[in-house]
C-alpha cells in the first residue's frame with residue numbers, strides 16, 4: 001500500500017509556464033493528425049512510432065484513442081475532420097459474414113489503400129468491442145454539436161446503426177441485456193480476466209443504445225416506418241433493462257455490501273431474487289471495507305456466476321457517471337469514493353486504470369504471466385493520464401446538471417481536479433507525454449511506455465478547456481440533451 005504523500009512531495013503546485021506548456025501541447029497535437037483519402041481523418045495513437053519498429057501500430061488511427069481527439073476538434077469547431085473520421089470508420093464497418101457490423105479497432109492509409117484492423121493484426125488477435133460502441137456515441141455527439149442532421153439521417157449512417165444493432169439486439173443463451181465479450185475487448189486489450197460482461201463494455205453499450213435511439217429518432221420524425229418504430233421500441237426497452245441490470249448487480253456501497261454478505265446462498269427456483277448469481281460471502285475482498293467507507297459507492301468490474309470482479313475500473317465508472325447511467329446521488333457517492341481513495345487512484349499521476357492490481361499466482365494465472373501487465377504496471381494498476389479528463393468531465397457535468405447539490409463535496413471535487421490538472425502540467429512535458437506510469441504512486445514513467453501519446457496530450461488539453469476555458473462545453477457530452485441546444 002502506498003504511504004501518504006507529504007505536502008512537499010505532491011506535484012500539484014501551480015506553474016507559471018502554463019501558457020508555454022499549453023502552446024507546446026497544441027503543437028504536438030497538430031502533428032498527430034493524418035489524412036485519409038486526401039482529408040484529415042484523425043490522430044495517430046503516438047508520435048514515437050516514427051523512430052520505432054515498423055510493425056508497431058501506434059502510427060494508426062485507433063477509434064478509442066480518437067474519442068478525446070474528436071471531442072477536442074468539435075470544441076474547436078473543426079467538424080470536417082470529425083465527419084471524415086466518422087465516414088471512413090463507417091466505410092470500414094465489417095461486411096464479413098462472421099463479423100458483420102463490427103467497426104475496426106484502428107485503420108490507416110498505406111500507399112493509397114485503406115488498411116483496417118478488426119483484431120486480425122493485433123497482438124493476441126483480440127477483438128475490439130468498444131470501438132464499435134463508441135462510433136454511434138461519437139456520431140450522436142457530432143450531430144448534436146454541429147447540427148449536421150443530414151449526416152445523422154443519411155442512409156449510410158442509418159444502415160450502419162442497424163448493422164451494429166444486429167450485433168446486440170438478438171436472443172442469447174442467458175437472456176440478459178448484457179453483451180458478452182471475450183477477454184481484452186476494450187481499452188484493456190491484454191489478458192486481465194475481463195471477459196464476460198466487463199463494466200466498460202456494458203456502460204458503453206448503454207450509451208451506444210441511447211445514441212442509436214437519438215439518431216434513429218431523427219429519421220422517424222420524417223418517415224413513419226413500422227420497422228424503424230419496432231427497432232426504436234426494442235432499443236429503448238433494452239437500454240432500460242440494461243440500466244436496471246447494472247444498477248442491481250454492479251452498484252455497491254457499504255450498505256449494499258452488508259446486505260450481500262448476509263444473503264442466502266445455494267438457492268433454487270424462479271422466485272429467488274436475493275442471490276441470482278450465487279455469490280458466496282467469502283469472495284468479498286477485505287480491502288473493500290476501507291475503500292467504500294461510509295458514504296462511497298462504485299460499480300464493480302464484472303458480474304459472473306459466483307465470481308463478481310470487485311476491482312475498481314476508472315474509465316467504466318467515469319463513463320457510468322458521465323452518461324447518466326448512475327443516478328445523481330450515486331454519482332456523488334462515486335465522487336466521495338474517489339476522494340477517499342485519492343492516494344490510490346490519483347497518487348502522483350492521475351489516474352490509475354484499475355485497482356487493486358493482481359499479484360503472484362493470480363497474476364500468473366489470469367494474465368498468462370504477461371510481463372507488460374506486471375503488478376502496478378500498464379493495465380494492471382498502472383496510471384494513465386489520458387483517463388483524467390473523463391472523470392473530470394463527469395464531475396463538471398454533474399455540477400452543471402445539479403447546481404444545488406452537495407456544494408461542499410463538489411467544491412472538494414473541483415479542488416481535487418484542479419490539483420490533478422497541475423500535477424499533469426508539471427510532469428507530462430518532462431515525461432514526454434508518456435502513455436502510462438508505473439508503481440503504487442504512479443511516479444515512474446511506464447517501463448514500456450510510448451512517448452508523445454496522443455490521448456495523453458489531448459486529454460490534458462480537454463481538461464484545461466473544461467476547467468479553465470468553458471465549463472459549459474461539458475454539456476455536449478450529455479447524451480440526454482436533445483437536438484438544438
Ligand code: GLC
Nearest residue numbers: 045062064065186187188189
Ligand atoms: C494499447 C492500449 C490500447 C490503446 C492502444 C493504442 O494497445 O492498451 O488501449 O488503444 O495501445 O494507443
